[in-house]
Amino acid sequence: MKGRLFFKIFATYLAIAVLSIGIVGILAGSQIRAKLEKQIERELMSYAGLVDLHPMQEIQPRVEEIARVAGVRVTVIDREGKVIAETDPEAVTLGSHLERPEIQEARVRGKGSSTRYSRTLHEDMIYVALPIRKGPELVGYIRLARPLGEVRKTIEAFSEILLQSFLIILVSSVAVAFLFSRKLTTPIRDMEQFTERLRRGETPGTLLIRSSDEIGLLAENINYLVAELQQRIAALQEEKAKVEAAFSSAMDGVVLLDIDGKIETVNRGMRDLMGERYGDITGKTPLEAFRNLDLQKALDRFRASGQPLLQEIVLGEEPHAVFDVAISPVRGVSGGEGKTMLVFHDVTRLKKLERMRVDFVANVTHEIKTPLTAILGYVETLQEGAIEDRETARKFLSTIARHAERLNRLVEDLLTISNAELGEIHFSFESVAVSGIAQSVLAVIQQKAAGKGIRIASEIPEGLPPVRADRDRMTQVLLNILDNAVKFTPEGGGVTLSAEAASGGEVVLRVADTGIGVPREEIGRLGERFYRVDKTRSRELGGTGLGLSIVKHLMNAQGGRMEIESRLGRGTTVSLYFPVWRGAA
Amino acid sequence: MEETRRTITHYERELQEIKQNLLYLGALTEKAIENVTASLLERKSDVARQVIEGDAEIDRLDTDIEEQCIRLLALRQPIARDLRFITTAIKINGHLERIGDMAVNIAEKVLLLNEVPQLKPYIDLPRMAVIAREMIRGSLDAFVREDCELANRIRRMDAEIDTLNEQIFRELLTFMLEDARTIHRALLIMQVSKNMERIADHAKGMADMVVYMVTGINVRHQWPGDATQDVCANKRQDS
Numbered sequence: 001m002k003g004r005l006f007f008k009i010f011a012t013y014l015a016i017a018v019l020s021i022g023i024v025g026i027l028a029g030s031q032i033r034a035k036l037e038k039q040i041e042r043e044l045m046s047y048a049g050l051v052d053l054h055p056m057q058e059i060q061p062r063v064e065e066i067a068r069v070a071g072v073r074v075t076v077i078d079r080e081g082k083v084i085a086e087t088d089p090e091a092v093t094l095g096s097h098l099e100r101p102e103i104q105e106a107r108v109r110g111k112g113s114s115t116r117y118s119r120t121l122h123e124d125m126i127y128v129a130l131p132i133r134k135g136p137e138l139v140g141y142i143r144l145a146r147p148l149g150e151v152r153k154t155i156e157a158f159s160e161i162l163l164q165s166f167l168i169i170l171v172s173s174v175a176v177a178f179l180f181s182r183k184l185t186t187p188i189r190d191m192e193q194f195t196e197r198l199r200r201g202e203t204p205g206t207l208l209i210r211s212s213d214e215i216g217l218l219a220e221n222i223n224y225l226v227a228e229l230q231q232r233i234a235a236l237q238e239e240k241a242k243v244e245a246a247f248s249s250a251m252d253g254v255v256l257l258d259i260d261g262k263i264e265t266v267n268r269g270m271r272d273l274m275g276e277r278y279g280d281i282t283g284k285t286p287l288e289a290f291r292n293l294d295l296q297k298a299l300d301r302f303r304a305s306g307q308p309l310l311q312e313i314v315l316g317e318e319p320h321a322v323f324d325v326a327i328s329p330v331r332g333v334s335g336g337e338g339k340t341m342l343v344f345h346d347v348t349r350l351k352k353l354e355r356m357r358v359d360f361v362a363n364v365t366h367e368i369k370t371p372l373t374a375i376l377g378y379v380e381t382l383q384e385g386a387i388e389d390r391e392t393a394r395k396f397l398s399t400i401a402r403h404a405e406r407l408n409r410l411v412e413d414l415l416t417i418s419n420a421e422l423g424e425i426h427f428s429f430e431s432v433a434v435s436g437i438a439q440s441v442l443a444v445i446q447q448k449a450a451g452k453g454i455r456i457a458s459e460i461p462e463g464l465p466p467v468r469a470d471r472d473r474m475t476q477v478l479l480n481i482l483d484n485a486v487k488f489t490p491e492g493g494g495v496t497l498s499a500e501a502a503s504g505g506e507v508v509l510r511v512a513d514t515g516i517g518v519p520r521e522e523i524g525r526l527g528e529r530f531y532r533v534d535k536t537r538s539r540e541l542g543g544t545g546l547g548l549s550i551v552k553h554l555m556n557a558q559g560g561r562m563e564i565e566s567r568l569g570r571g572t573t574v575s576l577y578f579p580v581w582r583g584a585a
Numbered sequence: 586m587e588e589t590r591r592t593i594t595h596y597e598r599e600l601q602e603i604k605q606n607l608l609y610l611g612a613l614t615e616k617a618i619e620n621v622t623a624s625l626l627e628r629k630s631d632v633a634r635q636v637i638e639g640d641a642e643i644d645r646l647d648t649d650i651e652e653q654c655i656r657l658l659a660l661r662q663p664i665a666r667d668l669r670f671i672t673t674a675i676k677i678n679g680h681l682e683r684i685g686d687m688a689v690n691i692a693e694k695v696l697l698l699n700e701v702p703q704l705k706p707y708i709d710l711p712r713m714a715v716i717a718r719e720m721i722r723g724s725l726d727a728f729v730r731e732d733c734e735l736a737n738r739i740r741r742m743d744a745e746i747d748t749l750n751e752q753i754f755r756e757l758l759t760f761m762l763e764d765a766r767t768i769h770r771a772l773l774i775m776q777v778s779k780n781m782e783r784i785a786d787h788a789k790g791m792a793d794m795v796v797y798m799v800t801g802i803n804v805r806h807q808w809p810g811d812a813t814q815d816v817c818a819n820k821r822q823d824s
Contacts, residue, residue, distance in 0.1 A: 291612045
């Protein structure tokens with residue numbers, strides 16, 4: 001890995017060296033060889049030409065002489081190819097020499113030469129041959145032969161030089177290749193490590209390469225690209241974070257269904273809405289997760305039509321949660337094809353308010369209609385002649401008056417409540433002594449209680465700080481609560497009014513009775529308009545159903561509050577908190 | 586190769602569909618019980634009538650699921666796990682259909698009860714309804730998740746329902762002994778209670794089948810006490 005480039009460069013150098021030396025060797029070698037052979041041939045020729053072979057009988061001694069002088073092997077053959085003289089004793093036995101190429105050439109051209117491997121001497125030999133003539137008559141041939149060992153030696157010497165230079169080139173090319181490749185690979189390796197770090201997601205900084213060639217340019221480009229890339233990644237991450245923040249911090253529940261209709265993703269809002277009840281719902285179908293028929297039917301409709309739709313569903317046991325679920329296809333996101341988005345919007349509170357409003361209208365109508373029907377009925381009876389009977393008429397009229405009074409009370413209560421809600425009741429706050437006001441309300445309620453045989457006790461300690469309140473409204477509130485207490489306490493029971501300083505700069509007045517009490521789950525609804533725990537009984541007792549609602553409003557408007565504790569069959573305690581007077585402000 | 590893979594996927598999709606349909610049927614029966622309970626507590630006869638009319642959908646889905654299962658049995662000839670799955674599905678389907686009928690039975694009694702003054706406040710009956718629904722939902726959950734432990738828990742819940750049923754019976758008996766005029770209403774309420782108890786029995790039957798599906802052991806006629814505690818320990822490994 002590390003030395004790959006080095007080896008490439010080195011191999012290239014080596015190949016070039018081998019190739020050039022090889023070519024030089026082959027070309028120069030053959031040239032040298034040819035030249036040497038030619039030279040030897042010419043030399044031999046001139047020796048051969050020197051030989052005067054007359055008379056043929058004395059030929060052997062002459063030949064011996066030439067062989068000695070020229071250092072060659074000399075053979076003389078006659079016309080038929082028979083060896084007449086031979087200087088090499090080992091070659092005497094040879095047969096006809098007429099077929100040899102140099103002889104043939106000499107016969108035709110007047111001189112011949114040939115280079116070949118001599119089987120007799122086991123060596124490359126160069127042969128030259130000339131014809132011997134006596135006058136015009138050919139009498140034989142003289143052949144001179146010299147081994148080519150000399151030539152070989154020269155060539156070998158030459159090759160040795162070549163080899164030496166090759167070795168020098170080899171060593172130097174290794175060095176050069178090493179230096180060159182290092183110079184080349186160092187910046188490339190830097191770049192490689194740099195991009196590797198980038199790939200792993202680290203922030204690699206800037207690539208430092210001091211070079212002005214192509215590599216330097218490349219490094220500059222990489223730096224530029226990296227900067228650009230990081231900017232883009234940052235922008236994308238920011239975008240993603242925004243989307244994720246919106247997705248996860250949305251109050252609405254978002255559920256993403258994959259292409260098979262299974263729940264793929266659930267946002268935090270959804271988890272909060274669902275609570276523990278449904279556990280981990282990812283990977284399930286909505287039917288599996290919620291077991292909700294309405295939701296499933298809506299999903300089926302959505303799948304059939306492909307149109308976004310809104311469905312109201314009720315989830316869970318009491319208390320139910322009501323959701324508006326918007327079902328829509330996921331669009332405009334790569335990989336979102338075929339996916340479905342469900343957005344759960346919690347409308348439980350809205351539904352409750354809606355129901356309360358509907359109830360309110362129905363209640364008001366009902367409350368008004370009951371006395372009105374009675375009044376109309378009696379009036380009708382009077383008109384039809386009952387007016388003539390004075391006794392009956394008086395009875396009827398008093399009944400009519402009672403119902404009219406009730407109507408009036410109702411309308412007054414409604415006005416009070418609507419004013420309180422609109423903030424149109426004007427309070428004149430002053431410093432009110434708790435004991436004083438307690439005495440005055442107890443005096444009023446005492447009578448009513450005595451009639452029912454209910455004991456009224458007062459436990460107002462000395463030295464309570466005065467409270468900040470509207471005296472009339474405070475009286476109204478206390479009377480209302482005490483009246484309720486007396487109303488809902490059976491004969492022989494007791495009602496206690498107590499007061500104490502509470503923490504947080506408040507004084508609390510408590511009205512405790514030993515009455516019928518209120519079921520725990522109904523306590524929260526007591527302040528609702530027209531809410532009655534026991535409908536028939538309350539109306540029998542002459543209530544409008546607005547009393548506690550008014551008290552709640554008046555307390556809140558005075559900067560105080562009302563708390564109710566109750567146990568069914570044991571009694572109820574209403575606590576009224578008033579702020580302590582801190583001087584006129 | 587490609588061909589077989591597609592067939593398997595298609596087959597699995599068919600199994601999935603049966604699951605989803607059973608869940609839907611379960612949701613329908615649950616809703617029926619919820620509605621019939623509400624119609625009893627709030628004395629709303631129209632809700633009771635809705636439950637009676639709604640049974641047609643339950644019956645239709647029951648037929649559909651059964652056909653689906655039989656077709657799968659015939660065409661795919663499933664073995665081992667798949668076979669147990671489908672037989673379980675058929676059984677659960679039957680139980681759910683019967684639960685729907687019980688809800689109708691209750692609705693009919695509610696219609697009669699709503700015509701006469703309420704004998705007493707209903708306290709145990711809504712509790713039975715809540716448990717019965719929980720058992721249906723739990724059994725189906727166990728079926729879908731192949732959760733033997735959950736199925737076993739559901740099987741044990743049946744005892745609670747039985748206790749409540751007996752409690753109602755004793756209470757109504759005292760009413761009847763004291764005042765003969767209450768007998769008619771008391772008997773109607775008893776039938777409501779009895780049907781609710783039967784619903785729980787069917788839910789338990791579903792849970793039994795889930796145990797069979799997961800373990801291959803038939804626990805239908807065993808009391809889900811300590812003896813079968815470790816029934817889930819030997820899950821079948823064949824597939």
